[in-house]
Amino acid sequence: xxxxxxxxxxxxxxxxxxxxxxxxxxxxxxxxxxxxxxxxxxxxxxxxxxxxxxxxxxxxxxxxxxxxxxxxxxxxxxxxxxxxxxxxxxxxxxxxxxxxxxxxxxx
Amino acid sequence: xxxxxxxxxxxxxxxxxxxxxxxxxxxxxxxxxxxxxxxxxxxxxxxxxxxxxxxxxxxxxxxxxxxxxxxxxxxxxxxxxxxxxxxxxxxxxxxxxxxxxxxxxxxxxxxxxxxxx
Numbered sequence: 001x002x003x004x005x006x007x008x009x010x011x012x013x014x015x016x017x018x019x020x021x022x023x024x025x026x027x028x029x030x031x032x033x034x035x036x037x038x039x040x041x042x043x044x045x046x047x048x049x050x051x052x053x054x055x056x057x058x059x060x061x062x063x064x065x066x067x068x069x070x071x072x073x074x075x076x077x078x079x080x081x082x083x084x085x086x087x088x089x090x091x092x093x094x095x096x097x098x099x100x101x102x103x104x105x106x107x
Numbered sequence: 108x109x110x111x112x113x114x115x116x117x118x119x120x121x122x123x124x125x126x127x128x129x130x131x132x133x134x135x136x137x138x139x140x141x142x143x144x145x146x147x148x149x150x151x152x153x154x155x156x157x158x159x160x161x162x163x164x165x166x167x168x169x170x171x172x173x174x175x176x177x178x179x180x181x182x183x184x185x186x187x188x189x190x191x192x193x194x195x196x197x198x199x200x201x202x203x204x205x206x207x208x209x210x211x212x213x214x215x216x217x218x219x220x221x222x223x224x
Contacts, residue, residue: 050208096142
């Protein structure tokens with residue numbers, strides 16, 4: 001089974017900062033990597049699919065990149081409403097694995 | 108737009124079977140994969156399994172021996188059964204719609220299931 005290593009596990013940043021989260025797969029997963037945002041008490045929300053595609057309606061300050069085993073999620077200018085936990089999720093036919101999550105806080 | 112709603116008992120006794128249903132409204136259950144995911148209190152997301160509308164399934168290997176996911180296209184519903192539950196199965200259970208490469212674009216609000224006697 002493919003393991004996902006997401007880092008950091010927590011992150012504190014200031015409004016306006018550029019924020020980066022990484023996810024590393026234990027094997028090549030091509031671009032089958034998605035990113036979700038989860039706010040407390042809410043269901044996760046899809047932000048980025050297929051590593052770099054912005055889901056409809058998601059602000060353009062969110063972006064994703066990478067392929068193979070190494071992936072990056074970026075918020076170009078952190079906003080107060082971005083406080084949440086972020087998860088990567090990979091699809092290695094036929095199985096799915098989530099990363100451990102990154103808790104993002106405002107400094 | 109498509110909405111998902113989980114339903115089922117909020118309390119299950121140890122060793123019994125947890126049963127949940129996800130009702131799809133605003134769209135057809137056809138032509139998509141449908142997934143169950145859970146989140147224990149204070150922890151991360153765990154994928155349980157998914158079903159295609161035609162009935163083919165795939166499960167998390169760590170839960171495979173206890174999980175059954177089924178679909179009822181006539182009711183636009185899919186269901187989860189998890190047998191022999193323990194306190195470790197206490198979690199918020201989510202259902203979600205999966206697109207072609209299993210990205211989950213629509214989620215239910217989640218339902219809390221507590222395993223306790």
